[in-house]
Amino acid sequence: MAEVLVYVDHVDGAVRKPTLELLTLARRIGEPVAVALGNGAADTAAALAEHGAVRVLTADAPEFADYLVVPKVDALQAAYDAVSPAAVLLPSSAEAKEIAARLAVRIGSGIITDAVDLEAGDQGPVATQSAFAASFTTKSRVSKGVPVITVKPNSAAVEAAPAAGAVEALTVSFSEQATGTKVLSRTPRESTGRPELTEAAIVVSGGRGVNGAENFAVIEALADSLGAAVGASRAAVDAGWYPHTNQVGQTGKSVSPQLYIASGISGAIQHRAGMQTSKTIVAVNKDSEAPIFDLVDYGVVGDLFDVVPQLTEEINTRKG
Amino acid sequence: MSLRIVVCVKYVPDATGDRHFADDLTLDREDVDGLLSELDEYAVEQALQIADAADDAEVTVLTVGPEDAKDALRKALSMGADRAVHVEDDDLHGSDVIGTSLVLAKAVEETGYDLVISGMASTDGTMGVVPALLAERLGVPQVTLLSQVSVEGGVVRGRRDGDSASEELEASLPAVVSVTDQSGEARYPSFKGIMAAKKKPVKSLDLDDLGIDADEVGLAGSWTAVDSAAERPARTAGTIVKDEGEGGKQLAGFLAGQKFI
Numbered sequence: 135m136a137e138v139l140v141y142v143d144h145v146d147g148a149v150r151k152p153t154l155e156l157l158t159l160a161r162r163i164g165e166p167v168a169v170a171l172g173n174g175a176a177d178t179a180a181a182l183a184e185h186g187a188v189r190v191l192t193a194d195a196p197e198f199a200d201y202l203v204v205p206k207v208d209a210l211q212a213a214y215d216a217v218s219p220a221a222v223l224l225p226s227s228a229e230a231k232e233i234a235a236r237l238a239v240r241i242g243s244g245i246i247t248d249a250v251d252l253e254a255g256d257q258g259p260v261a262t263q264s265a266f267a268a269s270f271t272t273k274s275r276v277s278k279g280v281p282v283i284t285v286k287p288n289s290a291a292v293e294a295a296p297a298a299g300a301v302e303a304l305t306v307s308f309s310e311q312a313t314g315t316k317v318l319s320r321t322p323r324e325s326t327g328r329p330e331l332t333e334a335a336i337v338v339s340g341g342r343g344v345n346g347a348e349n350f351a352v353i354e355a356l357a358d359s360l361g362a363a364v365g366a367s368r369a370a371v372d373a374g375w376y377p378h379t380n381q382v383g384q385t386g387k388s389v390s391p392q393l394y395i396a397s398g399i400s401g402a403i404q405h406r407a408g409m410q411t412s413k414t415i416v417a418v419n420k421d422s423e424a425p426i427f428d429l430v431d432y433g434v435v436g437d438l439f440d441v442v443p444q445l446t447e448e449i450n451t452r453k454g
Numbered sequence: 455m456s457l458r459i460v461v462c463v464k465y466v467p468d469a470t471g472d473r474h475f476a477d478d479l480t481l482d483r484e485d486v487d488g489l490l491s492e493l494d495e496y497a498v499e500q501a502l503q504i505a506d507a508a509d510d511a512e513v514t515v516l517t518v519g520p521e522d523a524k525d526a527l528r529k530a531l532s533m534g535a536d537r538a539v540h541v542e543d544d545d546l547h548g549s550d551v552i553g554t555s556l557v558l559a560k561a562v563e564e565t566g567y568d569l570v571i572s573g574m575a576s577t578d579g580t581m582g583v584v585p586a587l588l589a590e591r592l593g594v595p596q597v598t599l600l601s602q603v604s605v606e607g608g609v610v611r612g613r614r615d616g617d618s619a620s621e622e623l624e625a626s627l628p629a630v631v632s633v634t635d636q637s638g639e640a641r642y643p644s645f646k647g648i649m650a651a652k653k654k655p656v657k658s659l660d661l662d663d664l665g666i667d668a669d670e671v672g673l674a675g676s677w678t679a680v681d682s683a684a685e686r687p688a689r690t691a692g693t694i695v696k697d698e699g700e701g702g703k704q705l706a707g708f709l710a711g712q713k714f715i
Contacts, residue, residue, distance in 0.1 A: 145618055202595075202596065202597070202598075202614075202621075202623060203586065203596060203598075204596075207590075227617060228582065228599055228616065228617070229616065231581070231582055231583050231586075232582075232583060232585075232586035232596070232598065234583070235551075235583035235586045235587045235590070236586050236587065236589075236590040238552065238677075239552060239555070239587055239590050239591065240590070243677065244550065244552060244676070244677025244678040245551065245552065245583070245677070245678070246678055247581045247582075247583060248580070248581070260681070264686075265475075265683065266469075266473040266474070266578070267469065267473075268686060269473070269685065269686055270474070270475065270683050270684065270685055270686060271683070271684050271686055272475075272479075272680050272682065272683045272684075273680070273681045273682045273683075274678055274679060274680045274681065275678070275679055275681065276677060276678050276679075277676065277677060277678060277679040278677035278678075279677065311590075311593060311594075311595070314594070314595030314596075314625055314626075314629075315595040315596060315597050315623055315624070315625040315629075316623065316624045316625065317621050317622070317623060318611075318621075318622040318623065318624050319621070319622045320619045320620070320621050320622075321619060321620045321621075322618060322619045323616075323617070323618055323619055323620065330617070332617075336714065360714065360715075378601075378615065378634075378636050379615065379617070384469070384577060384580070385492075385493060385574075385634075385635045392714075393709070393712075393714050403469050403470055404469065407469070407580075410686075414712060414714075415689075415692075416705065416708070416709070418701070418705070422694075422696075427692075427694055428689070429689055429692075430689075430692040430694070431689075431692040431693070431708075432692055432693050432694075432695075432705065432708045433692060433693070433694040433695070434694075434695055434696075434697050434701040434702075434704070434705050435694060435695070435696045435697060435701075436696065436697025436701045437697065440697060440699075440701065440702070441697050441701040441702045441705065442702065443702070444700075444701065444702025444703060445702035445703075445705050445706050445709075446702075447702070448702055448703050448706035449706055449709070449715050452706065452710065452715050453715070
C-alpha cells in the first residue's frame, strides 16, 4: 500500500488534535508515515502510533527553533525524498500552509489548502473545500506531481488505529535559505485553560453587542460552563475588547465546531466566512433583523445580558 | 541608494456581492464588482510608512489580473504608491496559486526590488501561501504574517503573532514580507491623492515580456483541478424565539435536546 506523509504539528512532543484527525484521513489514501520535527519530536511517537502511523520520522536541530519555516521545508523535503509518498498531508495552520507551499513548488506539485474532507479517487485524493465564505462546496484534486494538501481542524473525527509507529531518525541537510529569517525571540502565548479556538467542539463568541472588554466575562462564563473556546467578532477585536488571536472571520480564524453560539454579533459576511460551516448555530441578538438569524438553528431575540447569564446558570444547574 | 519596494496586490470580487463560479469552474467576474483586496490595503499602508521612514524609496504596486484589475492599482496609487505594474494576458485566465506565484516572481524580478510586501491572504481564495511561494521562487528570506514591521539599515524586523507564540523576526534585504490586518489601519485616499493617481505611470506586461510560456499558466497549466462546485444548500429555517424573561432557559432546553448539555 502506498505511503502518505503526514506533517506533525506538536508543541514540545504533545501532538495537537488536528494532526490526529489528519492521520484518520491519511488512512483513506494509504499508510501514514508521520514526520515530527524540533524539540520533543521523538516524544510524539506513541500518540502517532496509536492513531495509525506505521513509521515516525524524526529530526531535531537548533535550526528548527532559531529560523522561520525554511528548515522545516528542508526536513519535509528530505522525508519526501526518502519515502516517495503518494501524497503529503499537513494541518491548515498558518505555518504548515507556508511549509506546504514551499515544498509543493520544490517538488513540482500542485497544492490544495484548507480541505474540509478528503477521500481516495481514481486520479488521486479528492479534497472537499469551502469557497466564497462557505457558500459553495468544491471538489478538487492535484493534477501535477504528488498531491500536497492541507486540511482544516475538525474535518474528521479522531479514530484510534494502533500501528507500529517505528521511530526512525531523519537526516536533514539544510539549504542556504534555511537561516535567512532569524527568530530573535519567542514568547509563548499564555494559556487561558480553555480549548484552542480552531480545535474546540464548542465555540462561544461575542461581538459589538457585548459593548466593552469587561463585559466579555459574561461570554467567558458561558464558555466555561460548556467547556468551550471563546471567539470574538472583528468589531469586538478592533474595539480592543478581546485579543486578535480569538477573532473569528475572514481576517481571523475560521472555525467549524459542533456548536457555535454567537452573542451580540450581527453576522456580517466577514464573520459568516469564519463560522458558517459550524454544525449547529445558535445566536442571541437584540436586533431581530440581524443577518445571523438567517443561519441559526436556534435564535433568541433579546438582550444578551439577560439571556446569556440565564443560560449559563441553567447549564450549571443542569450539570449540578 | 534608493529602497525599491514592490507591493503585490490582488483584484478580488466584492465579498458583499453574489460570488459564484463560471462554467469553467473559475471565478465568475461578470456578475460581481471587483476591488482591491482589503487585506492588501494593509500592505500598501506599511509600504508607504516604510518608504516615508527611508531616505529615498520608491513604491511600486504590482498586480496580475484582467483589464479591470487596473482599478486595484489605481486605488493603491491614490493611497500614495509611486507607480504600478499590471501583468495582463488572456492566457492567465484560471491560473492557480503555483502559476500566479511564478508570474508574480518574474514580474518582481523584472521590476527590481529590495522588499516585496503583500497582505496575509487574498479575501477570495484565502489560501495565504503566495508570500511563502514568492520567497521560495525568489530565493530570499520570508518574513511573513507580521503585525508589526520596520526596515532600517537593510534589515527588516517584525513581529509574527502565531497560534501558540509571538515571535520577533529579522532578515536582511532583499526579502518578502506579508502583513496582517493588525499591522495598522490603512489610510483613505485623499482627493489630492486620487487626482495625482491619474497621472502616475502604469506599466503593462504580458507573458512574452516575462519570458513565461502560456502552457505554464492559466487553467490548462494549473497543477490543480476543480472537478465540481456546488452551492451550499440554504439552511432550513431555525427556531427563533423572543426573550420574554425565559429566553436563556429556552435556549438551554434546545441545547439539552441536542445533547450539548
